[in-house]
Amino acid sequence: MSKEKNSRWVAWMMRNYRLTFLVVGLMFILGIYGLDKMPKAEFPDFTLRTGVVVGVYPGATSEEVEEQLVRPLERYLFTFKEVKRAKTTSTSQNGICSVMVELNDDVDNKDEVWSKIKHGLNSFKSTLPQGVADVVVNDEFGDTSALLVAVESDSWDYRQLEKYCDLIGDRLRTLPSVSNVRILGNVKERISVIVDYNRLSAYGIGSQQLADALSAQGITTVSGSVSGWQKDMPVHVSPALRGEDEIAELIIYSDADNRVVRVKDVARVERGYDLTDGFIEYNGHRCVIISLEMLAGNNIVQYGRDVETMLAEIKAAELPEDVSIH
Structure with a gap:
């Protein structure tokens, strides 16, 4: 019975071949149209359930970081049932630690879970030692540039x-x-104060006194190290607070006879860009x-x-x- 019904359909399509060609042609056109309009991505969609939690503990040894930061952090992360404990690992070194956290395979909405972890860490930071500077979470490894x-x-x-x-x-x-x-x-743009140590020593002023004078005016300096008898030493200054002219006119020393020494007397003040980092x-x-x-x-x-x-x-x-x- 089914063979006879199929043969009837085939016979009907052969007798009405014009209508059959019309249907096939319409399907072909719709396929071409859909091929152009269908969603296309450069990379396949996938769910990456891995994130990293980084803790910063300046001045602490690797043992102190492990004992006072990593262990409490792991204990807290393991309170979340979505965290896969067997795949979560941690590394610690002087002043910093990182915990690679992987979520369970049955987690569908990873963004919701990571938001819950981030929110909880904001409260958890208060239980850590005062020397811990910050705990940062990064879970955006799956984002790609189109x-x-x-x-x-x-x-x-x-x-x-x-x-x-x-x-x-x-x-x-x-x-x-x-x-x-x-x-x-x-x-980023910066202002550099390039110190002439010959002039600085002629006035009997130390480099620390110059740095203190700049810091007293609300200017953030970046400390460094000096080795040997170098003539110039750059001091990086945030350009958001002062311009070059204002910095050059800052008084770093004065005496009872109203004699003053300004920054421009012992250093060059230049605005530019630091390309050393790349x-x-x-x-x-x-x-x-x-x-x-x-x-x-x-x-x-x-x-x-x-x-x-x-x-x-x-x-x-x-x-x-x-x-x-x-």
Whole structure:
């Protein structure tokens, strides 16, 4: 009976072949349309259940870190039933420790669990020794960049490039498919006080007195070490509090005869960028990178087109000609 019914369907489709071709053609067209519109991602969606908890304990030995920070931290983390104890490991060294935490395989909403752990750690910090500076959690290992945009110019410095990157990032965040925008490779501006030790010794002033004078004015200095008889020693100063001229005019010494010694008498004050820690180049030019992430469920091809269209509009209307976007 079933064979006869199947043969009837086949016979009907052969007799009405025009309608059959029409249905097949419509399905083919819908398939091509769906191939273009279906969600596409550069990387497959997966759940990464691993995170790291870092504790900072300045001045403590590895044994003190292990006894006073790592053990209480592990005990607290193991109070969460979602934490897989067998896969959680810790390492400690002088002044710092890290605990690699892995959640159970049956955890579906890892963001909710990590939010609960972070919230609990904020209260747990008060039970740790006073010397513990901070406990930080990082659980965003699964976030990947969908696009990298290089913003470079030979005419503008890093401070201006950062402003342009903020402008571009704010505009790109208006796209519904953009989830996160991060700026990478921006070198922070600083003011350096470069001390001439010959002048400093001629006035009978020590380097510590100069550092104390700068600190008294609310300027944060970065301490370092001096070896040998070097003439110049840079002291890094936060540029957010003072300009070069104000720092140069600061009085570091005065006596009863109203004779004063200012910073400019014993040092050079310069504004610039510290490139010793590294920087990013594109086509041989220093640049700043904008990292873009895509919301799950979107089409990476259409995502790229939307970003390119937005960048073209920004470049034409809001950026100078000597700023390039790649």
